[in-house]
Amino acid sequence: MDEQPRLMHAHAAVGMSGHPGLSQHIQDNTGANDGDGRKQDIGDILQQIMTITDQSLDEAQARKHALNCHRMKPALFNVLCEIKEKTVLSIRGAQEEEPPDAQLMRLDNMLLAEGVSGPEKGGGSAAAAAAAAASGGVGADNSAEHSDYRAKLSQIRQIYHTELEKYEQVSKPAKANSQIPMLNNMACNEFTTHVMNLLREQSRTRPISPKEIERMVGIIHRKFSSIQMQLKQSTCEAVMILRSRFLDARRKRRNFNKQATEILNEYFYSHLSNPYPSEEAKEELAKKCSITVSQVSNWFGNKRIRYKKNIGKFQEEANMYAARTAVSAASVSTHGSQANSPSTPNSAGSAGSFSMSNSGDLFMSVQSLNGDSYQGSQVGANVQSQVDTLRHVISQTGGYSDGLAANQMYSPQGINANGGWQDPTTPSSVTSPTEGPGSVHSDTSN
DNA sequence: TGGCATGATTATGC
DNA sequence: GCATAATCATGCCA
Numbered sequence: 119m120d121e122q123p124r125l126m127h128a129h130a131a132v133g134m135s136g137h138p139g140l141s142q143h144i145q146d147n148t149g150a151n152d153g154d155g156r157k158q159d160i161g162d163i164l165q166q167i168m169t170i171t172d173q174s175l176d177e178a179q180a181r182k183h184a185l186n187c188h189r190m191k192p193a194l195f196n197v198l199c200e201i202k203e204k205t206v207l208s209i210r211g212a213q214e215e216e217p218p219d220a221q222l223m224r225l226d227n228m229l230l231a232e233g234v235s236g237p238e239k240g241g242g243s244a245a246a247a248a249a250a251a252a253s254g255g256v257g258a259d260n261s262a263e264h265s266d267y268r269a270k271l272s273q274i275r276q277i278y279h280t281e282l283e284k285y286e287q288v289s290k291p292a293k294a295n296s297q298i299p300m301l302n303n304m305a306c307n308e309f310t311t312h313v314m315n316l317l318r319e320q321s322r323t324r325p326i327s328p329k330e331i332e333r334m335v336g337i338i339h340r341k342f343s344s345i346q347m348q349l350k351q352s353t354c355e356a357v358m359i360l361r362s363r364f365l366d367a368r369r370k371r372r373n374f375n376k377q378a379t380e381i382l383n384e385y386f387y388s389h390l391s392n393p394y395p396s397e398e399a400k401e402e403l404a405k406k407c408s409i410t411v412s413q414v415s416n417w418f419g420n421k422r423i424r425y426k427k428n429i430g431k432f433q434e435e436a437n438m439y440a441a442r443t444a445v446s447a448a449s450v451s452t453h454g455s456q457a458n459s460p461s462t463p464n465s466a467g468s469a470g471s472f473s474m475s476n477s478g479d480l481f482m483s484v485q486s487l488n489g490d491s492y493q494g495s496q497v498g499a500n501v502q503s504q505v506d507t508l509r510h511v512i513s514q515t516g517g518y519s520d521g522l523a524a525n526q527m528y529s530p531q532g533i534n535a536n537g538g539w540q541d542p543t544t545p546s547s548v549t550s551p552t553e554g555p556g557s558v559h560s561d562t563s564n
Numbered sequence: 565t566g567g568c569a570t571g572a573t574t575a576t577g578c
Numbered sequence: 579g580c581a582t583a584a585t586c587a588t589g590c591c592a
Contacts (some may be wrong), residue, residue, distance in 0.1 A: 259586065371571045371588050379570095394581085415580090416572060424570090 159190055186322055199325040222343075225350040232357045271357065278353045282346070306342040310335050373509045374417070378407030382417050387439035388427075391424055 166181055185191060229235040282303050317331050385403060386393050395403060400414045407414070425432050493560070 373570065373589060413571080415569090419581070419583095420571070422581085427583095 123193070136382050182323070191323070195323070196379065202325050222347055222350070225347065225354055228354050229278070229350060229357075232472045233355060234278055234353055274353060281349050283422075290352060306339060310338050313338060339427050372408060374409060374413075376410060381406050382414070382421070383435065384443055386418065387436050388443045390436070393418060393425075436528065 186287060260370065313334060314331060317326050317334060320326060373379075382403060385395065385399070389395070395414070395418060397411070400411045400418075404411045404414045409417075
């Protein structure tokens with residue numbers, strides 16, 4: 119660029135008529151004799167420039183070399199410098215520093231929390247456990263779903279790292295003192311180096327300032343940053359979808375196991391006068407059944423409503439559980455333990471949880487079963503009569519025909535005329551087995 | 565595969 | 579906040 123021959127009358131040929139610098143060059147270099155020939159020269163040069171991208175690499179290389187060596191090249195270069203100076207002014211305002219990327223930070227944090235980025239161990243299972251806890255899930259039957267969740271999370275993690283590896287930090291930026299924020303990743307650095315080389319090469323044919331190169335590098339880094347951001351965003355989305363599916367799966371209905379259903383039923387039928395377990399009782403039941411307290415609440419809610427809707431249908435079940443409870447009570451009584459606290463399925467492990475109400479309900483059941491009219495407290499006090507009564511119940515349940523049909527054995531006397539359950543404070547024995555909506559006969563009519 | 569059983573959810577009332 | 583009633587969605591079984 120040391121010697122810059124002046125361009126001459128290129129106006130028409132290059133279509134830069136409006137450019138004062140070019141005019142200046144043209145004027146400075148105007149020669150009367152060889153004007154047409156030079157016009158032709160410039161036209162040829164520009165034509166070559168315009169078509170250079172259409173040519174093969176070798177051909178383009180050769181032509182590029184020819185252009186670089188062309189005598190008109192320095193003049194053309196000067197023109198380009200002037201044009202550039204003008205245009206750079208107009209684009210200067212467009213360059214704005216991006217604010218610190220809070221979103222990227224959020225994504226990073228989330229990926230870390232979900233166990234996708236960062237140390238692998240514990241991450242997925244912790245997230246799975248959290249998901250399970252959020253869904254109020256059961257502890258015992260979770261392991262399969264957890265492992266499924268972990269496996270899928272691991273897949274996501276693997277894909278994420280495979281993709282990220284392409285941009286992984288391998289080397290420090292070449293220019294430590296550079297003003298440009300360097301992304302420490304190999305692909306970015308490689309690409310940046312490539313572009314910089316290209317620009318340096320191009321700077322021989324067109325004016326490229328170091329600032330421009332820096333700007334270009336900045337653009338490249340931003341692009342790479344945006345790719346990384348997209349990768350992280352997609353990964354986060356995948357994790358979110360996985361998580362929501364996991365939670366949805368946990369929301370799926372699973373029948374409780376037989377033992378849990380029996381425990382709940384036994385409690386329900388032994389508390390038929392007031393089937394509203396206290397929080398404590400719910401917790402106890404939940405523990406026994408390996409379900410959550412809210413599942414216990416759901417179960418009782420459903421049971422109450424369905425029982426009330428179709429008492430007749432539940433008669434047999436009621437009889438069965440009454441008999442069972444009775445057997446249990448008898449067993450406890452005859453063994454002398456908890457004499458005044460009739461055993462229920464629930465009291466087996468932790469007596470006293472609902473023993474008091476149990477006794478009342480159980481005796482209420484017994485009362486309707488054998489047709490006698492005991493008061494709960496009386497029966498509770500008289501273990502021997504209770505046992506006798508229970509024996510009677512058992513014999514009936516076993517198909518003993520003494521005039522009482524099986525479906526007449528149990529009375530839903532807890533339900534009042536309005537279809538609601540009696541006040542728990544109301545002694546259950548007050549209700550006559552043969553009176554009101556809760557009577558044996560009215561039930562069988564169902 | 566249809567019908568019933570059953571756990572969960574939602575709307576509503578108190 | 580809890581209970582009820584209705585409803586949904588799924589599991590189970592003949």
